[in-house]
Amino acid sequence: MRHMGGERVTEAVASCVALLRTAVDQDWEGVKAGRLEWSCRRTAFHIAEDLIAYGGQLAGRAQDAYVPFEITLDEGTDNEGLLQVIETTGALFTATLRTTPLDVRAFHPYPFRSANREGFAAMGVAEVLLHTHDIAEGLGLTYQPPAELPEFVLTTIFPHVRPETGSETGSAVGSAHWRTLLWATGRADLPARPPVTEWRWNNNLVLPTDRLTLQGVTPAAAADLCDGGDGGFRWVEDGPFDGTREAAKWLMKGYDEGVHRPEWGLFVLVRREDGRAVGGMGFHGVPDDERRAEVGYDLAPSARGHGYATEALNALSEWALSRDDVDLLYATIEGDNSPSQGVAQRTGYLRATVEEERTAREEHDMDPALQLYVRRQRTLPDNR
Structure with a gap:
């Protein structure tokens, strides 16, 4: 997946300025901007x-x-001058995006x-689109x-918002994304939705370990993985493996149904030493009514045997079990997959009881060829 953030910001700023230039002769100071308390001029400066x-920040x-600085306008700056400031700050932001390495994260x-x-990039595009509106x-x-901009925002920082195909809004797909974004930020109504x-946007969760970072996969990245792309990650030569692409499909299914929650989705394991992605790991959905969540993991063949799965699963499990909404994690593993069983056991997962496995097969349709491993909230790895 090619990095598109800089291009998207450029498109957003161009669309904003093109529209507002048609109204530079109007009074921006004496008119409120839509539902905001700010004037149109104050809102333009906020962009x-x-x-x-x-x-x-980047x-x-x-x-x-936040970096402690702010910008001001020269005294006497008119509306046209303010648009030049938007263009200039947009260009500076775009240049920063294009020169920022993939693994850099900054405070928000x-x-x-x-x-x-x-x-x-998605937050910047959102600010431009929404405040231009x-x-x-x-x-x-x-x-x-432009139609692709609301979709970029929704699939990057609104992963919890169910997307629309146009049927609900009665409009084309691009317009549906725009109406959905306006609804998600309190600016429009949608039929059958409260x-x-x-609202807040939702950046992806990243969990660090000694040698890895577990980077949450956005719907935008998952869609690219489903289409055979790299999801925006630099993979080892034989990655991503089949299980990671399959997990991306499950993520997209949850997203399309409006039940995806990013912290309970897919994470890509990125090696700190070289920035290469070595595998995928994550949950099969949010915790159920009994406060249980299922985990799964998958490594590229060349990355196996180095302890990466053990390191990542322990970190992910500790994060999940530290929450108030989870009492138990479980994994279903093929009976002849001793390496995967070893990963589970080294991170505190125990083979389930006969009764637990029977219940899983009868009530949850667990494949009889699979074995059930569980880790409860107070279970600690034996090697600690």
Whole structure:
């Protein structure tokens, strides 16, 4: 999957400026921007503030807080001058995105206190699109952004929002994505969906270990993996393996049904020493009513035998079992797959009881050829 963040920001800024230039002679200060309390002028300046702030976070590699700076306008700056500021800050942000390495993450508070370059790009595009919409409402203009931009935002930082194909909105797919984004941010209504009064976007979760980072897969990346792409990761020569692509299909199924939650999806295991992806690991869905979640894992053949799966599974399991909504994790493993069984056992998973396996087969359709391994909240690995 080719890095598209910089191009998307450029498209978004161009669409914003092209529309607002048709109204530079109007009074932007005395008119509110849509449903906001800000004026159209203040909102336009906010677009520029966000673009330069996001660029600053990435360029400065900020890890704990926002970089403490702000921009101001020269006295007497008119509406045309303000549009030039938006263009300039957009260009600076785009240049930063294009030169930021794949593995760089910087501070952003929602929801896991960091974002990568695609996450920052999507947040920047969202700010441009949504606030251009606000200003257009205030000035009596009609705004329809390029169709691929709302889809990029939704599949990158709104993984919890069920996408639409157009049937619900009565419009083409591109327009449906736009209407869905407006609904998801409290700016529009959709039939059969409750109004949104509070919202946050959702950057992917990343869990570090000594030698790896477990990087949450967005719907955008999962779709690319399903299509035979790399999902935006640099893989070892024989990756991704079949199980990772299959897990990406399950992620997309949950996304299409509106039940996907990013922290309970797929993670790609990225090796710290060279930035190469070596496998996939994750959950088969959110915890059930009995506070149980299923885990699965898959490594490229060349990455096996180095302890990566053990290291990653222990980290993922500890993260999950530290939460209030999980009491038990389980894995179903083929009876003749002794390496996978060894991974589970080294990370504190125990072979389930005869009764537990019988229940899993009778009530949950577990394949009789599979063995059930479980790790409970207070189970610790034997090698600690």
